[in-house]
Amino acid sequence: MKHRIVVLGAGYAGAFTAGNLARRLSPEDTEITMVNAEPVFVERLRLHQVAAGQEIEAPKLTDVFAGTGVRLRLARVTAVAPDRQVVTVADADGRGELGYDTLVYALGSHVADQGVPGVAEHAFDVAGRASALRLGEHLDSLDKRGEGGNVVVVGDGLTGIETATELAESRPGLSVALVARGELGARLSAGARDHLRRACGRLGITVVEHTSVEAVEVTRVLCADGTVLPSDATVWTAGFAVHPIAAASGLEVTETGRIVVDRTMRSVSHPSVYAAGDSAYAVGDNGRPLPMSCASAGSTGRQAAEAIVGRLTGRKVATVKQVYLGNHISLGRRDGILQMVDAEARAKPKYMGGRKAARIKAGILKIALWGVSHPTFGVPKRQLPLTAAPNAPVEGRVAA
Ligand SMILES: Cc1cc2nc3c(=O)[nH]c(=O)nc-3n(C[C@H](O)[C@H](O)[C@H](O)COP(=O)(O)OP(=O)(O)OC[C@H]3O[C@@H](n4cnc5c(N)ncnc54)[C@H](O)[C@@H]3O)c2cc1C
Known part of the structure; x- marks a missing residue:
């Protein structure tokens, strides 16, 4: 059995995290699955240009992850059950469940009607x-x-x-x-x-x-x-709001539904879950919550990847600056x-x-x-072996 890492959301936070993990962890020990609703990368920073009628590139996720070792699952996430460590997904063929040992939740945000x-x-x-x-x-x-x-x-x-x-x-x-x-x-x-x-x-x-x-x-x-x-x-x-999936799952969230994480982007209630990007309520190095932004998606995604690699391979968790x-x-x-x-x-x-x-x-x-x-660009190819048994319960795991 391999350690199953499931990344939810191929946006600015999730795509990078999945690629980074695939580059650094041994494929003999780990299996990385990326779940995303759309088959292309959506460049949200340019969506106002799309509305203005401009042609904007939308790279296919199959191309983005080709050769990285990341398995792509095109499906909509409908629920997360962190106590059972499963994610429910729906696609054209119906509903299914995906089990995980480590989850990265990076489903981004959508419009808030206030x-x-x-x-x-x-x-x-x-x-x-x-x-x-x-x-x-x-x-x-x-x-x-x-x-x-x-x-x-x-x-x-x-x-x-x-x-x-x-x-x-x-x-x-x-x-x-x-x-x-x-x-x-x-x-x-x-x-x-x-x-x-x-x-x-x-x-x-x-x-x-x-x-x-x-x-x-x-x-x-x-x-x-x-x-x-x-x-x-x-x-x-x-304004933007986050998907209600996290709040419904029993993960500790803020009033607005963002997942509360520690300095390493790990959920404070469920240690096998990490969150990054707009979905995460992460505090920056200045002691203030990081704003929903592309820059924060990048730095929180990098921190989540560092923490996962460090913990699974018995190394010190590197700190990634969180500054806006x-x-x-x-x-x-x-x-x-x-x-x-x-x-x-x-x-x-x-x-x-x-x-x-x-x-x-x-x-x-x-x-x-x-x-x-x-x-995976710029990430040294390390393919590190895991030090813990692939499916060992995550340290400090909250009992179901
Ligand atoms: C028009 C516009 C302009 C912006 N301009 C800027 C800017 O100039 N600078 C800046 O810093 N920020 C800007 N932002 C904000 C920025 O886009 C977000 O903060 C950033 O995209 C967050 O990254 P993320 O990875 O958390 O989420 P996203 O980029 O939103 O990625 C989330 C991914 O999850 C997928 N997903 C969502 N729900 C599900 C589901 N249920 N099942 C499966 N997949 C799902 C989505 O399809 C998407 O691929 C802008 C946003 C908009 C809309």
């Missing part, structure tokens, strides 16, 4: 590939009508800013409004806020500030102060903002804006995609 009436029924989002494509098709149909149309983007976090600017630049026939609960770009430095405001002006975006949305209807958005915004397409970018340095925000294809943050996660006064920032952001996107598409 309980606002009408969002689930009438709003679009860019949090997943299918929903971004659906928004793109709807905007195509508005564009084709040739009568213009109103797009309301709700939420001025990074995703809302990137979405509003991208849509306004790529689809100039549409009128785009961006709704902010407070001041536009409140978490940016003063200079970056001014830059953002100028970019919105240049792109013809109507900025609606200090406004909370109370309901979304088919053709309008209703705000708490009585403002009514006409909308042919409402795009909800007011800042935000790289695209404002369409020709403008951007790089805003670094301090140790308290506050925006530093300096920022970089303009074409150079846009080019750096484009470079970061390329590197992130390349890294995920080559999950």
Whole structure:
């Protein structure tokens, strides 16, 4: 019997972790299975570009994992039973169970409707590939009508800013409004806020500030102060939520359902489970929770891989830095903002804006995609043997 490692979710966190483990652990002792719902890697960082109608590469997971030794299982995860150490999956052939000895939970996140009436029924989002494509098709149909149309983007976090600017630049026939609960770009430095405001002006975006949305209807958005915004397409970018699978499983989770992990990304309630990326509630080196982000997915995934390799092969667990340095925000294809943050996660006064920032952001996107598409690149091929019996109960395991 081999030690069975099952990785859930081939996103920025999971794909890297699976490739890294396959490279470093002996295939004689371990069997690594990657479970993912979609057959391609979804480059979430570019889904606003997908909605804007741009062609975005989506590498096939069979290519990504070819030759790595990782077994790919295309299926939707529907449940995890950490006390029995099994995962329930569903695919076109029905339901099945996968047993594991070590689990890496990296199912990412999806849009959060924040309980606002009408969002689930009438709003679009860019949090997943299918929903971004659906928004793109709807905007195509508005564009084709040739009568213009109103797009309301709700939420001025990074995703809302990137979405509003991208849509306004790529689809100039549409009128785009961006709704902010407070001041536009409140978490940016003063200079970056001014830059953002100028970019919105240049792109013809109507900025609606200090406004909370109370309901979304088919053709309008209703705000708490009585403002009514006409909308042919409402795009909800007011936050991300994690899948309820973790909370339902009995794993210790936060109020919002993220898995609580220790410094090594191991579940604090079930030691055979690790979590990484958006699904994990991990505390950074500054003592603050890491934000849901591509950078955090990378560093938490690397830490989970280090911890698993270390523990299974009897080595010291290496520490991977968990620091969040800042935000790289695209404002369409020709403008951007790089805003670094301090140790308290506050925006530093300096920022970089303009074409150079846009080019750096484009470079970061390329590197992130390349890294995920080559999950074993740069990882020394060690193929370490396990020191414990392959199916020995994990140290400190919570009794079923
Ligand atoms: C439009 C947009 C722009 C963004 N821009 C930035 C940015 O500029 N910088 C930044 O740092 N972050 C950005 N983010 C956030 C970033 O994309 C996420 O933080 C990151 O993707 C998290 O990585 P992950 O591996 O945890 O999850 P994901 O990348 O979401 O991967 C999760 C994987 O799990 C799979 N999956 C989910 N549920 C199931 C299931 N039930 N069964 C099987 N498989 C499943 C999914 O198909 C996916 O492959 C952006 C997000 C969006 C939507």
